[in-house]
Amino acid sequence: xxxxAITFLVxxxxxxxxxxxxxxxxxxxxAWILFVIGIVLAIVFWVIGRRPPPV
Numbered sequence: 752x753x754x755x756a757i758t759f760l761v762x763x764x765x766x767x768x769x770x771x772x773x774x775x776x777x778x779x780x781x782a783w784i785l786f787v788i789g790i791v792l793a794i795v796f797w798v799i800g801r802r803p804p805p806v
Contacts, residue, residue, distance in 0.1 A: 752785050752786075752788055752789030752792060753785075753786065753789045755785045756781075756782045756783075756785035756786040756789060757782075758782075759778045759779070759781045759782035759785065760778070760779070760782040762774070762778040763775045763776075763778035763779040763782060766778060
């Protein structure tokens with residue numbers, strides 16, 4: 752997820768530099784959404800991994 756977020760962020764920066772604001776805006780939103788999902792999943796998997804083994 753984080754890799755895709757970084758990819759969309761780079762696309763947004765390049766599009767913004769070229770003046771393509773519509774593509775830049777959409778790519779930035781996609782990057783933000785993927786980043787948030789990636790962080791949430793990382794926290795969830797971290798919490799799940801810290802559970803004690805069942806007895």
